[in-house]
Structure formats: structure tokens, C-alpha cells
Amino acid sequence: FRGTGELFRGTSPATDILKFRRTLRRPNVFRENITLLLDNLTLRQARAIRMRYGLGMNSTYSLSELASQFEEPASTIKEWIEQGLANLKLAS
Numbered sequence: 001f002r003g004t005g006e007l008f009r010g011t012s013p014a015t016d017i018l019k020f021r022r023t024l025r026r027p028n029v030f031r032e033n034i035t036l037l038l039d040n041l042t043l044r045q046a047r048a049i050r051m052r053y054g055l056g057m058n059s060t061y062s063l064s065e066l067a068s069q070f071e072e073p074a075s076t077i078k079e080w081i082e083q084g085l086a087n088l089k090l091a092s
Contacts, residue, residue: 031056037088044070045084048077 034055038046051069054060067074 041084041087042080045080045087048080049084052081 038049038055041049048066048070050056051061051066052063061069063074063077066077070077
């Protein structure tokens with residue numbers, strides 16, 4: 001991830017965690033890292049996750065709102081989100 005290059009260079013794990021947490025507090029670095037992660041998903045998965053959790057948006061969307069936006073059943077949207085989150089978990 002960008003902005004975390006100074007981590008794990010001969011420091012203790014506790015120091016590394018504190019540095020990483022400080023990095024996440026910097027909005028631009030956090031936004032870039034989220035974008036890099038979501039770029040590994042399908043466009044539908046990434047868009048659904050962004051909208052569901054309000055990443056880069058002013059608000060969040062419910063499953064029924066997402067279903068209306070995508071013109072798909074809520075169960076399909078839920079599957080996209082679950083698959084996308086599973087893929088992100090595998091990537092980490």
C-alpha cells in the first residue's frame with residue numbers, strides 16, 4: 001500500500017501498528033488504498049461496496065436502494081457484496 005513503505009524496517013510490531021494507524025488517518029492515503037483494493041474486483045462488486053458502505057460518497061445505500069439503482073434483486077446485490085468482500089479478504 002502507498003504511504004506504508006516505512007513499516008516493517010527493523011521496528012517493533014507495536015511501532016508498526018501505530019505507524020499504520022497514523023497512515024490510515026491521512027484521508028488521501030486511505031482513499032488511495034481503498035481504491036487500489038477495489039480495483040481488483042469486478043466493476044459491479046466495487047460499485048456496490050462503495051455505495052453500500054459510503055466509500056467516496058456522501059451517504060450509504062440500503063440493499064433495496066442498491067437493487068433499484070442496479071435494477072437487480074436485493075439478493076443478487078447481497079451476493080455481489082459478499083463475493084467482493086470475500087475476494088478482498090483473500091487478497092489481504
